[in-house]
Amino acid sequence: MKQTYKSALRRTRDPAxxxxxxxxxxxxxxxxxxxxxxxxHLFPKVRRVLAWDKEHGDAIHMNGVPAxxxxxxxxxxxxxxxxxxxxxxxxxxxxxxxxxxxxxxxxDEDLYEKSVWPSQFNAEHEVSFTIHKPYRAMPASFxxxxxxSDVARIASCERIALIREHYxxxxxxxxxxxxxxxxxxxxxxxxxxxAPSLARMLEAIQLAGSASEAVARCxxxxxxxxxxxxxxxxxxxxxxxxxxxxxLEALWAACVRRLPNEYLPRLYKALGLITLGKLNEGFQQRxxxxxxxxxxxxxxxxxxxxxxxxxESLQHKSIVIWSEFGLGDEIFFLRFARILREQCGAAQVSVxxxxxxxDLFRKSAAAATICSVDEAHALAPHDYWVYPHDxxxxxxxxxxxxxxxxxxxxxxxxxSSFVMPGNRSAxxxxxxxxxxxxxxxxxxxxxPSLAILESLFALDDVEFYVLQKGQGExxxxxxxxxxxxxxxxxxxxxxxRETANAVDALDLLISVDTSxxxxxxxxxxxxxxMLPRYGDWRWLFVREDSPWxxxxxxxxxxxxxxxxxxxxxxDALLRLRDSTA
Numbered sequence: 001m002k003q004t005y006k007s008a009l010r011r012t013r014d015p016a017x018x019x020x021x022x023x024x025x026x027x028x029x030x031x032x033x034x035x036x037x038x039x040x041h042l043f044p045k046v047r048r049v050l051a052w053d054k055e056h057g058d059a060i061h062m063n064g065v066p067a068x069x070x071x072x073x074x075x076x077x078x079x080x081x082x083x084x085x086x087x088x089x090x091x092x093x094x095x096x097x098x099x100x101x102x103x104x105x106x107x108d109e110d111l112y113e114k115s116v117w118p119s120q121f122n123a124e125h126e127v128s129f130t131i132h133k134p135y136r137a138m139p140a141s142f143x144x145x146x147x148x149s150d151v152a153r154i155a156s157c158e159r160i161a162l163i164r165e166h167y168x169x170x171x172x173x174x175x176x177x178x179x180x181x182x183x184x185x186x187x188x189x190x191x192x193x194x195a196p197s198l199a200r201m202l203e204a205i206q207l208a209g210s211a212s213e214a215v216a217r218c219x220x221x222x223x224x225x226x227x228x229x230x231x232x233x234x235x236x237x238x239x240x241x242x243x244x245x246x247x248l249e250a251l252w253a254a255c256v257r258r259l260p261n262e263y264l265p266r267l268y269k270a271l272g273l274i275t276l277g278k279l280n281e282g283f284q285q286r287x288x289x290x291x292x293x294x295x296x297x298x299x300x301x302x303x304x305x306x307x308x309x310x311x312e313s314l315q316h317k318s319i320v321i322w323s324e325f326g327l328g329d330e331i332f333f334l335r336f337a338r339i340l341r342e343q344c345g346a347a348q349v350s351v352x353x354x355x356x357x358x359d360l361f362r363k364s365a366a367a368a369t370i371c372s373v374d375e376a377h378a379l380a381p382h383d384y385w386v387y388p389h390d391x392x393x394x395x396x397x398x399x400x401x402x403x404x405x406x407x408x409x410x411x412x413x414x415x416s417s418f419v420m421p422g423n424r425s426a427x428x429x430x431x432x433x434x435x436x437x438x439x440x441x442x443x444x445x446x447x448p449s450l451a452i453l454e455s456l457f458a459l460d461d462v463e464f465y466v467l468q469k470g471q472g473e474x475x476x477x478x479x480x481x482x483x484x485x486x487x488x489x490x491x492x493x494x495x496x497r498e499t500a501n502a503v504d505a506l507d508l509l510i511s512v513d514t515s516x517x518x519x520x521x522x523x524x525x526x527x528x529x530m531l532p533r534y535g536d537w538r539w540l541f542v543r544e545d546s547p548w549x550x551x552x553x554x555x556x557x558x559x560x561x562x563x564x565x566x567x568x569x570x571d572a573l574l575r576l577r578d579s580t581a
Contacts, residue, residue: 004028004076006183007105008039010165016158021101021189022046024071029059029092030078049074060088067197068097076105077185080125083261086147089190090227093155098194102155104187107177109138111164111184114173117141121175129186131162144186153224155190163187198225202234211242226258229265236268240533241559245541248272263289274537277399279392282537287393298387299324301352301373309384311394314346317383323352323373324387326439327496328515330357331522332538332548333388335405337367339395343403352376360496363412399540402547407524411504412497420505421487422463427577429456430465430489430506434472435514444532445513450475452562455570456510457483462577465489467502467509467516508576510569513539521549528572530565531556 011017023045028036031051040046050070057063060082073092079085092102107113109128112121117138119125127140148157166181176182196204201221208214218235225231232255239247252269259265266289273282295302303322319340323330330353340346350369353361361370371379420428433453434446447453450472457464457479464483466476468490480488493499500519503509509520509527513536520527529552531539538548546552553572555565 002034003105003177003183003185004034004036005039006165006181007076007163007185007187008036008042010163010183012042016189017103018043019045021103022072022074024100026050026072026074027052027065027070027095029062029073029075030081034076036074036076060084060091062091062095065095067094067199069095070100071097072101072103074103077107079104079106080122080127080129083126084227084259085127085129085142086150087227087259089147089151090154090225093151093190093192094198094225096192098192100192101158102188102190102192104190105163105185106144106188108162108184108186109141111162111167112175112177113138131160131186144188148188148190150226151190153193154195155192158189158191160186160188195224198228198230201225202230205234205238208238208242211244214238214242215244215247222254226254229255229259229262232265232268236272237534240541243542245276248541249276271537275539275541277540279397279399280395283389283393287390290387290389299373300354301376303385303387304376304379304382306382307384309386309390309394312384314340314344314384316345316347318348318350319346319384319386320350320352320369320379320382321367321391322385322387323354323376324389326436326515327354327357328513328518329388330354331409331515331518333391334361334366334522335403335408335548336388336391336395338405338408339403340391341367344395348382350379350382352379356496360409360412360500363497364409366408399547406548406550407522409500409519409522411500411523413501413504420465420502422465422485423461426461426463426485427573427580428463428465428505428507429573430467430503430509430511430520432467432509432511432514432516433475434468434470435512437471441532441536445535446471447512447530447562450479452566453510455566456573457486459570459573459577462573463487465502465506467493467499469493507580508573510573517552518549521546521552524551527552528569529554530562530569533557533559 022043025048027050029052031053035051037049037051040049059078073096079088082088096102106129109115109130113119113128115137117128127142128138129142129144132143132145144160163183163185165183167176167184177184205214205217205221208217218238221231232251235251236248249272252272255265256269270282270285270289299322309319321337337349337351341349349367351361351367352371352373355372355374358370358372433450435442464486466488468476473490476488476490479486489502493502503520503523503525509525511517511527512530517527517529531554533556539554544554546554555569557565
């Protein structure tokens with residue numbers, strides 16, 4: 001076949017390749033067994049050519065290759081093997097220096113593919129190419145003029161040509177590239193324009209001084225780098241910073257359109273819809289995405305051998321809600337046990353949950369049967385099973401008219417191993433300042449130190465009870481020795497039942513987003529939640545209340561970090577203390 005060899009011989013007759021296109025240091029993407037480096041002696045201005053093939057990594061993302069690293073990129077018969085050629089082109093242009101060249105060769109869908117799809121000559125071809133047609137002739141056909149136009153802001157097109165050297169018109173149904181000197185290809189040469197790097201553009205977005213400036217800079221970055229997830233992610237954060245939530249749905253829809261085969265764009269689009277209050281649409285999109293995930297990535301025990309519930313009638317049927325993800329998630333979704341029973345008519349609702357929650361769930365009589373994941377094998381047969389996160393995909397939910405099921409957990413009231421110390425007539429406020437360090441957003445959701453809350457501890461007539469477990473326990477113990485009104489309850493809390501009793505004894509819980517927040521909310525206990533600017537979907541984007549937990553009040557970061565949040569909480573706490581004195 002030797003397509004690079006054939007094109008190299010042809011290009012030696014072209015002064016543009018000898019003097020401009022092949023000059024300096026290049027990278028040969030999809031080099032294979034016929035690398036451009038074997039023919040660099042034919043091009044006097046080439047200093048070195050590196051090879052990039054399957055063993056080096058994915059050709060679309062080119063992980064580890066820095067921006068503006070090469071004078072030219074060569075890709076011969078590679079792009080047709082990639083599911084998203086537009087994304088690959090954009091990435092390949094990133095690694096070229098301004099003024100450098102992308103030299104691209106792809107098989108023509110008429111000359112090479114013979115207008116037949118899937119390819120009859122190479123089953124590994126993901127897509128086909130034509131220079132331009134006013135219609136899609138084949139199912140996975142791309143117009144190269146459209147792809148070139150798509151990157152026009154960052155590259156000019158120096159040439160685009162159909163190469164049919166030594167092609168025999170008398171043998172149109174043969175793969176003429178296998179033997180002889182025939183080329184059946186489209187050759188494209190793009191020249192990189194001077195353009196700011198992605199890193200610089202993302203930094204510029206972050207430095208915007210107004211909403212209009214931030215939006216404009218987001219639009220500029222998306223125009224130059226529309227195939228990089230990082231661009232959308234930063235734009236998302238900055239639009240939230242300026243309360244431009246109206247632009248978020250379109251942002252993630254565009255991301256999915258550009259990166260249709262990637263997981264994160266689809267996940268963020270689904271979560272964005274949920275956080276905007278579009279519950280059914282968002283949960284349905286997430287269910288479709290997560291339905292492809294193996295069970296062991298969602299739960300610790302394999303779901304039962306019965307039908308997965310997809311919204312079928314539950315009249316006179318039994319269903320089990322299966323354990324999934326974190327403790328806070330299982331507390332949050334326990335509300336649906338009652339909803340499935342009372343509103344969907346299920347004859348029996350059972351719940352499989354993580355072991356620390358079993359006793360509390362049973363004491364609250366939330367479902368007919370509550371068992372731990374370790375006991376799940378002994379569960380009686382059910383008609384259906386369902387993951388908690390999938391339930392809202394099959395129910396008609398209005399964010400402003402959610403079913404009134406709170407409280408659905410209650411303090412057991414017995415077996416508490418702690419005593420509430422301090423001034424009994426003072427306001428009793430619980431504190432949780434860190435979540436589990438394994439959480440993907442823990443760096444943003446947890447407070448860096450208990451010192452951030454010192455202005456609260458200085459208040460008179462308020463007793464603080466730190467309910468911290470795990471991360472942060474040492475700080476809680478230290479502060480209990482420094483402040484007379486700070487008490488460390490963590491060592492006495494060994495179960496969720498004991499924690500529920502402690503929460504029940506409080507007037508208020510102030511907490512970061514962790515499982516105890518969901519516990520207090522499910523009990524109907526007043527809870528003030530400290531949130532980063534971009535938090536979990538259940539807290540929505542801008543609301544100060546929670547339709548999921550009517551007793552919750554939300555204090556979000558607005559740009560000045562945690563100190564500003566704590567100052568607002570301090571003012572609210574003063575008003576609460578004075579009103580209850």
